[in-house]
Amino acid sequence: MEKGKKRRREEEEEEIEAKNSDADHSLSLGKNLSFSDTLMALRIMRAQFPQIDKVAIQPFILQSQLYSSVKDRTQVDRELESLRREKAVRVFKLNTGQDDHGIMFLDDYIKEIEHVVKRIEKRKQGDLEVFKWFKVHVIESKLESSIEHQELCSLLSLGGRVKDEHISLLINAGLITRQLIDPTMYWFAIPNIGSILKGLSQGRKELLSLLNRRRYREMMLAALEKKRLRFSPLDMRFHLRDLIGSGHLKTAHTPTG
Helix, strand or coil: CHHHHHHHHHHHHHHHHHHHCCCCHHHCHHHCCCCCCHHHHHHHHHHCCCCCCCCCCCCCEEHHHHHHHCCCHHHHHHHHHHHHHCCCEEEEECCCCCCCEEEEEHHHHHHHHHHHHHHHHHHCCCCCHHHHHHHHHHHCCCCCCEEEHHHHHHHHCCCCCCCHHHHHHHHHCCCEEECCCCCCEEEECCCCCHHHHHHHHHHHHHHHHHHHCCHHHCCCHHHHHCCCCCCCCCCHHHHHHHHHHCCCCCCCCCCCC
């Protein structure tokens, strides 16, 4: 009984705080949930990508986050496809869910590749020329999220003679990963993203669990944004956009905002 009273009191305090708080008002999710087009949404979410300790990674955006931010999903798909074909962005299949895709601006992805090269250069781990071939001949011409082994070798061979060690180096660098269903196919990948994807999965569970423990399974958005997640390096806004866009959470306007 006491626990129930305490929880209700905490909920009431959070609601009052949400109504009265002006902190970060211009950046709050409630004020920045909807955008008129996909490119604008991508640019703003890139700028709002959380700072992550101990992991150096360029900003990426989830496709689900775009669905939460641009009302028309068909518009998102159409504009995202155009941006991909124009080589403005790369789209990556993520291992956190069947429909999970990450989006990174091409300039940022090139920076990721350069960061990988510097790291391998320091460790003197192999023949670095394959990364130049990958950047110039593969990334420039293969815009899809996957590539077949023979096609990869064919494109790399435009730069020089391809060896098995070259493919292994790209895999170890985190730039490609073998598909489980067909080992002759590779997914293009974002290096150094493993721990963040683990945090993404854990953060989703933690946020849904938090709301499931609430009365009516709801909470003021402004108060929810101030919560810190224990098991994810990503911030609450990142997770809220993701779960709203994937349909796991729903928003409703209230008289108080």
